[in-house]
Amino acid sequence: MNVVNESPRRKELTRLAAQLFVQEGFDRTTVRMLAQEMGIKSGSLFHHFRDKQEILAAVIEEGTQNALTLARQALEECGESASERLHAMARAHLETLLTDRNAHVVALYEWRRLDPAARDHLSHLRDAYEELWERVIDEALAAGLIHGDRFLVSRFVMGALNWTVRWYDPEGPRKPEDLARELVAMIAPATHPRPGLSTKV
């Protein structure tokens, strides 16, 4: 009966669920609401997902997987300099938030609702993504592009970026590219530092 595979139908249902989870929050979204949005009856929902928890896990897995793929691709395609790589990561992050917004908002704000098993499984994906960031931050620090505590800097940057989902308007004049440029400029005023330049911290 209940399938755990990756059927296209399930993917579509997951996308719809993400939208509702963002609109209402996970707890307030009932299986009946989900079913209606999907055009089926609530009982039929459990043919695709074992339980409500599994829908949440599917949404978050989808979003995180996409973000990871996009970030890796961006790092491969960009230049070698620390500032280019920093910019590429910031831009990829923001573009993911734009194109795949629902899944990411859910991942950020409903993570606590995952049961321990799902959380354990998905935290590996998330760690992989955060490792990409820490590596790029390390490179920027080593190149003298930015200064300060590695741990703090990376968390400040992640905070600034993740917070965008609360105010960013995709219809507005500012594009992800613009935001990424502005952020890098803010924390690394000299965008093309001479390699090996050391600055007092």
Add this chain to the structure above:
Amino acid sequence: MNVVNESPRRKELTRLAAQLFVQEGFDRTTVRMLAQEMGIKSGSLFHHFRDKQEILAAVIEEGTQNALTLARQALEECGESASERLHAMARAHLETLLTDRNAHVVALYEWRRLDPAARDHLSHLRDAYEELWERVIDEALAAGLIHGDRFLVSRFVMGALNWTVRWYDPEGPRKPEDLARELVAMIAPATHPRPGLSTKV
């Protein structure tokens, strides 16, 4: 019966509610859980609050009010230079998150659960707080301490600061003071710029 005043008992109950809301989230926190934490029966709870919504509003109002008071005080006590004022605001913000953490986490993450009436009332408080920030950011921009788009910079800074509630460990070695210093250093490398110095953006 139902009182809307500010009795000390109600304040204490609000504090307990904030703690539960952080632990479980607003939706998952039942009135029975709240009552048990408060050492009363669920029915008695409605003597102090009209409904569950009003408890949420009370928690958020309390937290935002404190933050506003603390920020104003910090700005009065600190020096006049842009970097000092920026640092004072960052520090006040982080200290509030530390000493009054529960209420602030609720304000940040359960805002959507407020009904329109409460949201309208509380948004004025929040706007007053954010105006303080925008003014300080403006001063820093005018002094050449930081550069860039006023709108984007203030939101990046708020994001970096608010995100701290997700990773900051009050028991750890880093104090709010340290975080504030590091953040200001990150976005304003020259902490004591000559007044009137203009820099190419």
Add this chain to the structure above:
DNA sequence: GGTTTACACTAGCGCTTGCTTGGTTGATCT
């Protein structure tokens, strides 16, 4: 042609939810 599979349906069980009702208690005030 019979069996399997994928997907949907109806009906409803057992439980929890926010909140109400009607009443009791003990301290404070006049």
Add this chain to the structure above:
DNA sequence: AGATCAACCAAGCAAGCGCTAGTGTAAACC
């Protein structure tokens, strides 16, 4: 001594919750 009042309780209602059981059906497979 009587009145007042905040604070609390026991009991329970109506609605909504996640989820299950059992069935129908059309296409796909052997």
